[in-house]
Amino acid sequence: MANLGPGRPRLTQRRRQGTTPRAEILDAAAELFTTKGYANTSTRAVADAVGIRQASLYHHFAAKDDILDALLAQTIAGPAELARRMAEEPDAAVTKLYALALFDVRQLRAARWNLGALYLLPELRTERFATFRRHRDDLREHYELLAADSAAAAGQPGDVAILPFRLVETVIGIRSDEESAAAETERLIPDAIVRIVGHPGDPAAVRTAAQALLIRLGDIVPESD
Secondary structure, eight states, rough: OOOOSSSSOSSOOSSSOOOHHHHHHHHHHHHHHHOOSHHHHHHHHHHHHTTSSSHHHHTTEEESSHHHHHHHHHHHHHHHHHHHHTTOOOOOOHHHHHHHHHHHHHHHHHSSSSGHHHOOGGGSSSSSGGGHHHHHHHHHHHHHHHHHHHHHTTTTGGGGGHHHHHHHHHHHHHHHHHHSTTTTTTHHHHHHHHTTTOOOOOHHHHEEEEEHHHTTTTOOOOOOO
């Protein structure tokens, strides 16, 4: 049998997505947390879903909330890093806003499990997840700054700046209701954001510029499954 590294050997053959034991644990936990519920899932259940002993899981995560924290971090790490990297780029704010929304919508839509649904867990309001909440707030502020600048460039009031981030996250609800989000959301949501901030031009032109920006930065938008 394949050896897990630290801890005892694996109970069964590898049956989870992921190239490392840690990735397999996260994949199993993501499925169970989003389908069975976080409170209803034990670390033993996660270990069983991977095919390892519970003791082996603890070599990678000390507690269940550490697994949840890692999963939540995955949902914002990519767009947050993209937003930081775009800050020094010369492109118009509306182009950056579209690029960020496009990247974010697609990664939320294409993820194997609908991890954004975990944002509603009451546990996230506790001090344990204060760092995640702060990082998510940082991402929201990136959206709001770009939206405010886009609205100002279009001669529109900046009070619409609160909407783009929330509109992107509607993908989470769509997936919850329909088990998947249609590919069209990757165009419809960023296009709607462009209209919300009052940009007078054709959203298709902004889309083209945003895609070029992502390619230039090396952030090829992840393809859906």
